[in-house]
Amino acid sequence: MSLDQNKIPQATAKRLPLYYRFLNNLQMQGKTRVSSKELSEAVKVDSATIRRDFSYFGALGKKGYGYNVEYLLGFFRKTLDQDELTEVALIGVGNLGTAFLNYNFTKNNNTKIMLAFDADPEKVGKEIGGVPIYHIDDMEEKLGNVKVAILTIPAQEADRITERLVVKGIKGILNFTPARITVPDDVRVHHIDLAIELQALVYFLKHYPLEKIDNEEENTY
Numbered sequence: 001m002s003l004d005q006n007k008i009p010q011a012t013a014k015r016l017p018l019y020y021r022f023l024n025n026l027q028m029q030g031k032t033r034v035s036s037k038e039l040s041e042a043v044k045v046d047s048a049t050i051r052r053d054f055s056y057f058g059a060l061g062k063k064g065y066g067y068n069v070e071y072l073l074g075f076f077r078k079t080l081d082q083d084e085l086t087e088v089a090l091i092g093v094g095n096l097g098t099a100f101l102n103y104n105f106t107k108n109n110n111t112k113i114m115l116a117f118d119a120d121p122e123k124v125g126k127e128i129g130g131v132p133i134y135h136i137d138d139m140e141e142k143l144g145n146v147k148v149a150i151l152t153i154p155a156q157e158a159d160r161i162t163e164r165l166v167v168k169g170i171k172g173i174l175n176f177t178p179a180r181i182t183v184p185d186d187v188r189v190h191h192i193d194l195a196i197e198l199q200a201l202v203y204f205l206k207h208y209p210l211e212k213i214d215n216e217e218e219n220t221y
């Protein structure tokens with residue numbers, strides 16, 4: 001099963017990660033199917049658009065059944081290049097950065113932190129979780145063809161480092177700093193703010209409490 005990327009419209013392709021994330025959550029909750037209406041409410045895309053998008057993936061929803069979650073996920077994984085290893089650089093090997101290096105991502109994903117940078121000479125030259133740490137001054141020289149970076153540096157350093165990453169040709173930044181960084185249109189930034197995530201969780205607990213469901217469908221987080 002493979003997808004000719006040229007055949008799906010760009011607007012559809014852009015919605016793929018959105019669908020993927022939601023379907024992944026559904027699967028983790030043990031759900032095997034989903035209706036276009038449910039999807040529509042969750043991802044805020046109208047259901048006619050969803051049906052049209054999914055028809056490009058060869059997924060035809062059945063009336064009264066909906067879409068098969070596993071089929072769609074299998075399809076999206078392929079399409080989103082989950083089967084290819086993506087090399088990632090991590091900038092800032094402090095509390096958070098060290099945790100990421102020890103964790104690395106290969107267990108669930110095909111992304112791997114290949115190298116890390118820090119300004120602290122105490123850290124440079126060492127390895128954590130098998131990942132070498134280089135001096136930030138050597139970033140441009142060492143980055144090679146890496147296109148994705150994780151930022152775990154102090155907020156006040158974020159703009160300066162981002163500028164250098166962009167010049168070097170980085171296309172995706174996972175920003176853990178509280179700083180809102182500015183990038184050109186062709187660079188994608190995902191900002192992860194743990195405080196906001198936690199607030200959202202508490203909000204959901206309060207306003208959308210989950211109900212206990214029977215054993216085989218129990219949440220498996």
Ligand SMILES: NC(=O)c1ccc[n+]([C@@H]2O[C@H](COP(=O)([O-])OP(=O)(O)OC[C@H]3O[C@@H](n4cnc5c(N)ncnc54)[C@H](O)[C@@H]3O)[C@@H](O)[C@H]2O)c1
Nearest residue numbers: 092093094095096118119120136152153154155157176177
């Ligand atoms: N620790 C957390 O739980 C947490 C949670 C959410 C967000 N954050 C954010 O993540 C970032 C990192 O947090 P932390 O707790 O790991 O901080 P930390 O102070 O432990 O680590 C920061 C690291 O960045 C390095 N550094 C400083 N300037 C640099 C530069 N110019 N180039 C390269 N490396 C540089 C430092 O030497 C240090 O190793 C912060 O912006 C913080 O607000 C942290």
